Amino acid sequence: xxxxxxxxxxxxxxxxxxxxxxxxxxxxxxxxxxxxxxxxxxxxxxxxxxxxxxxxxxxxxxxxxxxxxxxxxxxxxxxxxxxxxxxxxxxxxxxxxxxxxxxxxxxxxxxxxxxxxxxxxxxxxxxxxxxxxxxxxxxxxxxxxxxxxxxxxxxxxxxxxxxxxxxxxxxxxxxxxxxxxxxxxxxxxxxxxxxxxxxxxxxxxxxxxxxxxxxxxxxxxxxxxxxxxxxxxxxxxxxxxxxxxxxxxxxxxxxxxxxxxxxxxxxxxxxxxxxxxxxxxxxxxxxxxxxxxxx
Amino acid sequence: xxxxxxxxxxxxxxxxxxxxxxxxxxxxxxxxxxxxxxxxxxxxxxxxxxxxxxxxxxxxxxxxxxxxxxxxxxxxxxxxxxxxxxxxxxxxxxxxxxxxxxxxxxxxxxxxxxxxxxxxxxxxxxxxxxxxxxxxxxxxxxxxxxxxxxxxxxxxxxxxxxxxxxxxxxxxxxxxxxxxxxxxxxxxxxxxxxxxxxxxxxxxxxxxxxxxxxxxxxxxxxxxxxxxxxxxxxxxxxxxxxxxxxxxxxxxxxxxxxxxxxxxxxxxxxxxxxxxxxxxxxxxxxxxxxxxxxxxxxxxxxxxxxxxxxx
Numbered sequence: 001x002x003x004x005x006x007x008x009x010x011x012x013x014x015x016x017x018x019x020x021x022x023x024x025x026x027x028x029x030x031x032x033x034x035x036x037x038x039x040x041x042x043x044x045x046x047x048x049x050x051x052x053x054x055x056x057x058x059x060x061x062x063x064x065x066x067x068x069x070x071x072x073x074x075x076x077x078x079x080x081x082x083x084x085x086x087x088x089x090x091x092x093x094x095x096x097x098x099x100x101x102x103x104x105x106x107x108x109x110x111x112x113x114x115x116x117x118x119x120x121x122x123x124x125x126x127x128x129x130x131x132x133x134x135x136x137x138x139x140x141x142x143x144x145x146x147x148x149x150x151x152x153x154x155x156x157x158x159x160x161x162x163x164x165x166x167x168x169x170x171x172x173x174x175x176x177x178x179x180x181x182x183x184x185x186x187x188x189x190x191x192x193x194x195x196x197x198x199x200x201x202x203x204x205x206x207x208x209x210x211x212x213x214x215x216x217x218x219x220x221x222x223x224x225x226x227x228x229x230x231x232x233x234x235x236x237x238x239x240x241x242x243x244x245x246x247x248x249x250x251x252x253x254x255x256x257x258x259x260x261x262x263x264x265x266x267x268x269x270x271x272x273x274x275x276x277x278x279x280x281x282x283x284x285x286x287x288x289x290x291x292x293x294x295x
Numbered sequence: 296x297x298x299x300x301x302x303x304x305x306x307x308x309x310x311x312x313x314x315x316x317x318x319x320x321x322x323x324x325x326x327x328x329x330x331x332x333x334x335x336x337x338x339x340x341x342x343x344x345x346x347x348x349x350x351x352x353x354x355x356x357x358x359x360x361x362x363x364x365x366x367x368x369x370x371x372x373x374x375x376x377x378x379x380x381x382x383x384x385x386x387x388x389x390x391x392x393x394x395x396x397x398x399x400x401x402x403x404x405x406x407x408x409x410x411x412x413x414x415x416x417x418x419x420x421x422x423x424x425x426x427x428x429x430x431x432x433x434x435x436x437x438x439x440x441x442x443x444x445x446x447x448x449x450x451x452x453x454x455x456x457x458x459x460x461x462x463x464x465x466x467x468x469x470x471x472x473x474x475x476x477x478x479x480x481x482x483x484x485x486x487x488x489x490x491x492x493x494x495x496x497x498x499x500x501x502x503x504x505x506x507x508x509x510x511x512x513x514x515x516x517x518x519x520x521x522x523x524x525x526x527x528x529x530x531x532x533x534x535x536x537x538x539x540x541x542x543x544x545x546x547x548x549x550x551x552x553x554x555x556x557x558x559x560x561x562x563x564x565x566x567x568x569x570x571x572x573x574x575x576x577x578x579x580x581x582x583x584x585x586x587x588x589x590x591x592x593x594x595x596x597x598x599x600x601x602x603x604x605x606x
Contacts, residue, residue: 002367007502014415017407018424025427028434028442035445082333090330100334103341106594109525110344110587111532113559117583118344118568121351125571142340149337173319175326196433203435206534206559210566246437247535250444259445266441273433 029270036267039260045057045268048218050255058265060216063232064133064239065272068212069202071137071235074204077194083145084152089178108146112207115142120210131238136212140201147200151193155186184291192284199276205243211237214248224237242269302559345587352584356390357383366581372545374575381578385547387585389557392574393537394530396466396551397473402523404470405477406512413485414507425482432475443468448540457552460542465557468536473526480522484515517604521597528593532586534559558582583586 048058087104091097117138127136159182167177183190216239219232226233240248246265249258355361361381369382408428412420447467452459488511496506518567530600542554561577569576 003505007504010504010508011415014407014411017404018411019421021404021408021431021474021525022423022427025431028471029430031446032438032442079333079336082330083337085326086330086334086414100338102594102598103338103402103577105597106590107337107341109528109532109590109594111534111559111590112531113534113562114344114348114583114586114590117562118347120566121347122343145337145340171319173323173324173326178326199433200435203433203437205435205437206563209563212579214567231426243435244436246441247539250441250539261443263445266438269435269438273435274430277430277433 003042008045022121029274032263032270033267034094036263036265038268039264040267044089044264047260048216049239056255056257056261058245058268060219060232060259061240061242061245061265063219064204064212064216065241065243067235068133068136068140068239068241069198071133072144072201073194073198075137075141076248078146079141080145080148081152081190083149085156085178087149087158088153088156088273089118089182100189104146107142110142112143112204113209115139116207116210117208118142118231124211127237129290131215132214132236133212133239134235136208136239137235137242139211143207144197146199147197152186152190152196154295155189156182158186181202187291188284191287192280195276195280195283199273199280202272202276204249205241205247208241208244209247212241212244214240214244216240242272250268311540322527325452348580348583348587351577351580352587353399353581355574355581359364359574359577361574361578361581366578371549371601374565378576381574382580383558383582385545385584386556386561388547389465389541389555390531391554392462393465393469393557394527395540396462397530398477398523398527400462400466400470401477401526402472402519405474405522405526406481406519408474408478409481409485410507410511412482413512413523414503428475428478431471432479434472436472436533436536437539439468439472440536443536443540451552457550458542458554459552460554461548461550461552462541462555464540464550465537465555468540469530469533472531472533472536476526476529477522478588480525481515481519484518484522485511488515517600521600521604524596524600528597529589531589531593532559538563558586562586577582 044057045062048060049058050056051101083104087097089102116139119135119142123129123135123138124131129138156178163185164177164182167181168174172180192222217230217237220228220230221232223231224233225231226235228234231235231237242265246262246269248254249265250262255261298389355366366381366383367385369380370384371380371382372385373380408424412424443464447464448459450459451461451464451467455463492510492514496510497503501509509533534554538560539555540559541560543556543560544554545556545561548555562582565575566579569579570592
């Protein structure tokens, strides 16, 4: 075999494999949406689940997922921004910074189930928060924080040096330079990254099994008092999220239409994740145009 | 002449300059304290995770009298028996075999995709394959589990003898999940390659494939391996998707298509059904401790590979 034929064969194989990956994703998304879509209806999206009868919905689970995401973001964003700013602007190169970087790396590679168990032991039992949305949000924070730190650090590192130096040369403090000059430039990247990370948090389940719990109380959507145990707004009630629900009905579902509910819920989850992805792209681009005066 | 003038001014009015600097210093101080606190939260969190998981996981050996060797090498898992047996080798075997197999499937695919994106058709690669990989990374693990349960398992059942559930199904599902990790890191490594290296090879008359095979891949090998190890580490810790397709029986299977278990799947299933503080529960924490230790091993390997790459 000459070198030329080998080159052609190898190129063909690589293109074929890349095509296969594209087809794989198309097949995955297509399968999930085509199988799930017929089962999605207004009733399915708003009504509560049934344990042994057919016709259950995913209303509370969908609400719980969104609420949990919101709570997680409220906790993660300030912490992640702060830690990311420290890593990119204040940390001096040296052994301490290296070990902090190692810590972020290790934290991001912890299995989510271990984070869930830690949540069960410390947040649920020691702090006595019980199976609740708040416990779930704290566990997801552990899971999400390293991502947030990395996103912030990278986007701040991407700010042109001249802009930072110009601001410092004008006599602004480092903190003022970061908040008023660097953050707006880094914002589009941070926002895009945060929305993408949210998509991941939205689909996370293993860390939530032992923190947010695997059941939902009978929610009363007319009760907006956040202290009532049946109010959807109460952050200290147990909450099963959409991803946890999919896992539960697939492994121990008793309803006769469990397979269809699984398919419908998976489709909703995928659609939400796609939505997060496209919003991230679009919004990131929009912010970029707005902040940088490019057309 | 201007430099000394400024210095003179400072000498004459030291107080004015200090008062002027004050809000400035305050601001800086607030920023420093806030960001340092955020970092402290991170450090305390990881310390707490390691401390609590270890303290629980070690109780098995120091409080309940289960031996570490027995746990790691025991073949029988029967915590409900009169004389309970805690042999975790089947789970350790399940975890290693699924994640190794998944890496074996995903590594060539991911590297091919990376070569396609950087060497063969960078234009199409950036426009089509990049978003595909990103979307694949965004698909939640339970959805992979659901697809595994409704597509992969029936397909395996139709083609091979057995029930379809087992290590093969787990590895296939995991390989799809870790493909984005491997591809992203491989793409970064390949696109970071110095131009001169490739051009020198072309100038000597080598074909593209020869250049990729002889120059590009060997030069970036440590980075490619980093991606594979990170993918394996993800696969090792993945819980729910594997639990849904592996069948969950506590023994070492004789074939790839027989029901098996992993460390994560047994923790997922049993943790809710055991009483906190019982030996059975403590053993599950020990399994979690093994997972934690493996995370450190994987991070260590990645660090080692990166250091080799930087040299």
